Amino acid sequence: MSDFVSDFWHWYIAILSIVGIVGCGVLLKMQSTKRLEKGEKAQLHGHVWDEDLTEYNNPLPRWWAWSFYITIIFSLIYLAFYPGLGNFAGRLGWTSANEYQQEIAQANAEYGPLFDKYMKVDIITLAKDPQANAMGQRLFLNYCAQCHGSDAGGAKGFPNLRDRDWLYGGDPASIETTILDGRNGVMPTLVAAIGGETGVMELTHYVRSLSGLKHDATQAAAGKTKFAVCTGCHGADAKGMTAMGAPNLTDAVWLYGSSEETIAETIRHGRNNMMPAQKERLGEAKVHLLAAYVYSLGGGTPPVEKPVVAVAPAAGK
Numbered sequence: 305m306s307d308f309v310s311d312f313w314h315w316y317i318a319i320l321s322i323v324g325i326v327g328c329g330v331l332l333k334m335q336s337t338k339r340l341e342k343g344e345k346a347q348l349h350g351h352v353w354d355e356d357l358t359e360y361n362n363p364l365p366r367w368w369a370w371s372f373y374i375t376i377i378f379s380l381i382y383l384a385f386y387p388g389l390g391n392f393a394g395r396l397g398w399t400s401a402n403e404y405q406q407e408i409a410q411a412n413a414e415y416g417p418l419f420d421k422y423m424k425v426d427i428i429t430l431a432k433d434p435q436a437n438a439m440g441q442r443l444f445l446n447y448c449a450q451c452h453g454s455d456a457g458g459a460k461g462f463p464n465l466r467d468r469d470w471l472y473g474g475d476p477a478s479i480e481t482t483i484l485d486g487r488n489g490v491m492p493t494l495v496a497a498i499g500g501e502t503g504v505m506e507l508t509h510y511v512r513s514l515s516g517l518k519h520d521a522t523q524a525a526a527g528k529t530k531f532a533v534c535t536g537c538h539g540a541d542a543k544g545m546t547a548m549g550a551p552n553l554t555d556a557v558w559l560y561g562s563s564e565e566t567i568a569e570t571i572r573h574g575r576n577n578m579m580p581a582q583k584e585r586l587g588e589a590k591v592h593l594l595a596a597y598v599y600s601l602g603g604g605t606p607p608v609e610k611p612v613v614a615v616a617p618a619a620g621k
């Protein structure tokens with residue numbers, strides 16, 4: 305409520321509200337007709353609708369009138385305790401932001417120690433813990449399923465996380481890095497470098513030949529020589545490169561599809577795909593649980609040994 309730039313709107317709203325509420329009470333009082341004395345007959349209003357519809361000037365039932373008065377009293381009490389009158393914060397000082405913060409603080413106090421405990425457990429061990437996986441699954445359904453599917457089976461353009469085919473690697477550290485920092489898979493359009501539309505079709509047939517799909521042998525052979533421009537990312541053996549996020553083109557797993565049309569479309573226009581980073585949004589503890597959950601789905605691969613980096617001794621020692 306402190307967003308008003310001047311006091312004018314505060315008073316404008318506060319006065320309008322009070323005038324409105326008091327006005328309701330005054331109107332109610334003015335319109336209340338007296339109870340009829342015994343034997344007295346109610347008068348007609350004198351209004352006529354639809355040719356012959358008339359109305360008696362009967363008083364509002366008492367309980368009805370009182371429920372209006374109670375509403376008016378309630379609104380005044382409400383506005384004294386809760387925010388509603390312009391800038392006036394209400395005597396209780398309640399705000400929805402505070403309430404939200406309190407709920408978050410309560411949830412953190414409740415689940416924080418559990419997350420901390422799991423944070424210290426390595427992903428492979430955690431992936432075998434049913435309670436951790438149940439939490440991971442709930443997080444997955446909330447934050448990941450809209451893209452990867454509720455069973456993590458993926459969809460066109462959204463990778464399947466259950467299989468052993470990984471764009472960026474299925475070892476624990478790679479999965480966790482993918483979720484924390486996000487990924488951006490870029491396949492450039494290379495039409496010019498491969499001789500235009502002819503090259504696109506030749507390479508399409510070559511790519512299809514790699515996984516044993518129906519293809520034209522002559523075109524595939526021509527495509528094979530042009531594949532040189534692709535090896536920088538997909539590798540000389542076309543088995544993909546996790547450092548580039550370039551998929552293996554020799555297996556039966558497709559991110560976009562194996563039809564001639566789809567493969568040609570990828571080669572012709574390139575692709576630009578995005579896995580959103582979750583570090584800021586979910587925090588490391590939740591990502592850790594999610595990584596373990598994804599790992600547990602069956603596609604996880606053993607940890608990669610980090611190469612030992614030889615540190616040169618500092619000069620003079």
Ligand code: HEC
Pocket residue numbers: 444447448449450451452461462463465469470471472473479482483487488489490549577578579580582594595598
């Ligand atoms: C807005 C859609 C979207 C959401 C939400 C999303 N992802 Fe992704 N994710 C993608 C896309 C697209 C890719 C592939 C990126 C690429 O091709 O470079 C991907 C890739 C991945 C990969 C790498 C797969 C591989 O083969 O290497 C993992 C693991 C992953 N996501 C896990 C998650 C988890 C866990 C969540 C929930 C926190 C999540 N994703 C939420 C779209 C999404």
Ligand code: HEC
Pocket residue numbers: 471488489490491492494498507511531533534535536537538548549550551553557558559560561567570571575576577
């Ligand atoms: C700069 C690296 C790079 C180069 C060069 C490159 N690609 Fe790709 N390619 C990728 C990436 C990354 C993806 C995955 C895109 C995504 O995540 O959406 C991809 C995806 C594909 C796909 C889709 C596979 C699927 O599973 O649906 C095909 C087909 C493909 N590339 C063929 C080629 C061919 C043929 C060439 C050479 C003309 C080539 N690529 C050159 C990086 C590259």
